[in-house]
Amino acid sequence: MNILWDFDGTLFDTYPVFTKIFRKVLQDDTPEDKILERLKVSFSHATEFFQLTEEQVNHFHSLESLVPISEIKPFPDVERILSFAENNVIMTHKPRKAVQDILAYYHFDKYFVEIVAGDDGFPRKPDSASYEYLHQRYHLDFAIGDRLLDIIPAKKIGLKTCLFQNQQQGADYYLNDYKDFFSIIQE
The missing domain is CATH 1.10.40 (Ribonucleotide Reductase Protein R1; domain 1)
Structure with missing residues (x-):
């Protein structure tokens, strides 16, 4: 996945x-x-x-x-999903250095094959250009975000979507806690 x-x-x-x-x-x-x-x-x-x-x-x-x-903590159980996935990519508006520093601090950098950051020149979400770029490179299956803004571009390019700690309508799946992730992908 x-x-x-x-x-x-x-x-x-x-x-x-x-x-x-x-x-x-x-x-x-x-x-x-x-x-x-x-x-x-x-x-x-x-x-x-x-x-x-x-x-x-x-x-x-x-x-x-x-x-x-x-003071910036990863969500509980997220590392289990990262280690399960074949490829993980990030699309964020956050500057690249800040993302890389946080990932390195928690030794999460090893889980990501690519990051598209806010200073990489792609249009901001909900524009789908960065998602299209990542999908062409990695044949993505799934997108996880906490806002509709994160899943709108994923839906546009045909990915399954999951909203985390957000019940707004529009996603394929909803999670309040990552420990339940494996039950939704088996559906």
């Missing part, structure tokens, strides 16, 4: 860190659950909704770069 993965919120539980940083940048008493709700659509959506200035967006990214990698 060849799997395309999103990174933030799918392989790694980054949203708690992102939510705290976003709240710090907002400098108000917006509840974290309201920030998380907007971030789960997309970072761009959240910045527009909360009307962040370019300076605030830059401040967010500078604070994000200071977060120790040890």
